Amino acid sequence: xxxxxxxxxxxxxxxxxxxxxxxxxxxxxxxxxxxxxxxxxxxxxxxxxxxxxxxxxxxxxxxxxxxxxxxxxxxxxxxxxxxxxxxxxxxxxxxxxxxxxxxxxxxxxxxxxxxxxxxxxxxxxxxxxxxxxxxxxxxxxxxxxxxxxxxxxxxxxxxxxxxxxxxxxxxxxxxxx
Numbered sequence: 001x002x003x004x005x006x007x008x009x010x011x012x013x014x015x016x017x018x019x020x021x022x023x024x025x026x027x028x029x030x031x032x033x034x035x036x037x038x039x040x041x042x043x044x045x046x047x048x049x050x051x052x053x054x055x056x057x058x059x060x061x062x063x064x065x066x067x068x069x070x071x072x073x074x075x076x077x078x079x080x081x082x083x084x085x086x087x088x089x090x091x092x093x094x095x096x097x098x099x100x101x102x103x104x105x106x107x108x109x110x111x112x113x114x115x116x117x118x119x120x121x122x123x124x125x126x127x128x129x130x131x132x133x134x135x136x137x138x139x140x141x142x143x144x145x146x147x148x149x150x151x152x153x154x155x156x157x158x159x160x161x162x163x164x165x166x167x168x169x170x171x172x173x174x175x176x177x
Contacts, residue, residue, distance in 0.1 A: 053115055061112045074116055081109045 018025045036045045053060040061080075062073040088102040 050115070050118055053112065056111075058111050058115075059108060060115075061109065062116065068116070068119075070116060070120055074113065077109055077113050077116070081106065081113070084109060 016026050032046075034046055036043055038044070061077065062068060084102060084106050088099060088106065091099050091102050
């Protein structure tokens with residue numbers, strides 16, 4: 001069986017043959033997918049909504065509602081996680097057969113921690129975009145200032161350079177070599 005090093009292009013390239021003469025001749029792109037779709041065997045949705053812990057069948061360890069103090073709750077869950085790890089170590093030493101309950105409690109704390117962190121992701125994304133845009137504005141303002149300073153610098157060079165050049169006939173031809 002032989003295979004080509006460079007396979008031929010897909011057949012739909014013919015749809016774009018007159019694109020340079022008439023850009024409107026190319027077909028319109030397909031509309032964006034809405035709702036659910038299957039990709040690599042997994043079902044995905046275009047709605048980026050974080051399901052609540054109750055919807056996932058997980059007990060929520062922090063107070064419900066939109067006014068959650070994330071910093072306080074994350075610290076509280078982190079301390080609780082540390083305590084449960086110490087208790088797990090104690091149980092493994094004293095009563096090794098009873099470790100399963102402690103592992104389930106640690107798993108519950110981790111799920112709550114991850115849910116809180118995932119709740120912060122949209123805010124983090126907005127803050128990152130704001131920071132990137134502020135940096136772009138700062139760079140563009142600096143570029144404008146650099147461009148504005150160029151005429152003054154070039155005028156200074158135009159005034160200074162003629163005085164440094166040798167006068168006609170005052171130089172030796174071999175001095176330039």
